[in-house]
Amino acid sequence: MLTERLAPILLLLGSNVFMTFAWYGHLKYKSTPLLTVILASWGIALFEYCLMVPANRFGSAVYSAPQLKGMQEVITLLVFAGFSAWYLEQPLKWNHWAGFALIAVAAWLIFLE
Template identity: 85%
Template structure:
């Protein structure tokens, strides 16, 4: 895969790792004040944006906006699945996997040429 196609995917992967921690990491610390969780999430999200914006900017040279969004959704689900199992200790059940698979099929359809 040429680097101009791979780099946006790698940046989206990194971005989604930060995003997942920003959105869901605080669930492991429910006793922490909500305001602290919000500010910590904002701080983490800054790193997410420093990867997401270039991923979309550079990725738009080789992918359409809908294709970038489809890639992001699949990457988000893969990252979240690992995060849920590893960090939160919440395994996914068959219905979660089935739902994620349907979203992956939808993303695949976005890449079909008309």
């Protein structure tokens, strides 16, 4: 069923938005004390886990673990690319896109039967 296949992807997308903010959002606030940044990142990561764990649990009914991981990597790169350009104001260069494309090809290979 479509929802069984789509739900894990949407949950992975949401979890990666939280993860990206937890890991990289603090880069705009370099004067904030490190301990504060760590605690804020952990708080944000809680929401990431609340989406990632169900994504993998529900997704394992229709996808293999390697397929879930491959999807997660591609989604992470797409979310990060947008985040880098929009939030950090650091658009990706051609070599970044080329490297990401190679990772996307690797993820595609995982889906071959």
